[in-house]
Structures are given as C-alpha cells and as structure tokens.
Amino acid sequence: MKRRRKLILYPKENPKSNNVNVKIQYFGSCLGLFGDRDKDSSCYRIFIELVKSSKGADPISSQRLAYKLNLSRGTVVHHLNRLMDFGIVQESSNRYSLVNPSLEKVVNSLSVEFIKLFDNLKKVAEELDKQL
Secondary structure, X not given: OOOOOOOOOOOOOOOOOOOHHHHHHHHHHHXXXXXXXXXXXXXXXXXXXXXXXXXXXXXXXXXXXXXXXXXXXXXXXXXXXXXXXXXXXXXXXXXXXXXXXXXXXXXXXXXXXXXHHHHHHHXXXXXXXXXX
C-alpha cells in the first residue's frame, strides 16, 4: 500500500553558518521534520542516523535506532512513520533508510511531486473559475 504523503514547507532564511548540524537543522525545519514538540530532538537524532546509514547503503532497524539513541522503540517508530509520511524514509524488511542517500535527490523528487500537485491544482482552479 502506497503511503499518503503529507509535507508542509516552512520557508526560513538560509543559515549563514557552515556548521553541518546547523544546516541539517535548517534542512529538516524547512521540511517540517523537526517540530517544536520534539523537545529531546529525537526526530533530528533519528534523521542523522538514517543519513549515516544511508550513506553506507546499510538500512537500520527501529530496534537498532532505539538502542543507539537511547530512545524507546515506540518513539523511534513514531518518528519513522512521520518521516515515511513525508516521503523522506522508506522501509524494507523492517529496516529503514532514506529514499535516496543523496539529500539533493530527495529534495529533487519532492519538488517533482510538488510541481505535479500544483499543475493539477492549477487545472482545477481554471475549471472552477469557468464554472463560478
């Protein structure tokens, strides 16, 4: 079953810092991955581990993530499900990885989906304008 995607963009000013953690925080915040409710930065920490494991082409289990990050498996699964809903993470045989080890390609695939969505919305809006 294909997951229904949900993604909200949060435009933010590009950070001046070259610090990797600052840039990852910016990346995730713009995509709505890391919210204010994530007080212990668990989603951020899970995302970092997924980036690391995806770079090595080694998907990781939720149990392993929980152990490495000292989080409950329930917390890990919750965030993994959200990341899959956003179209950032994929699951295969109970192991998780980014949909693409290149973050640039992840963004490119999301932008293609947004363009298709907006093209469709434009057509519907044109039809509605004619009907109204």
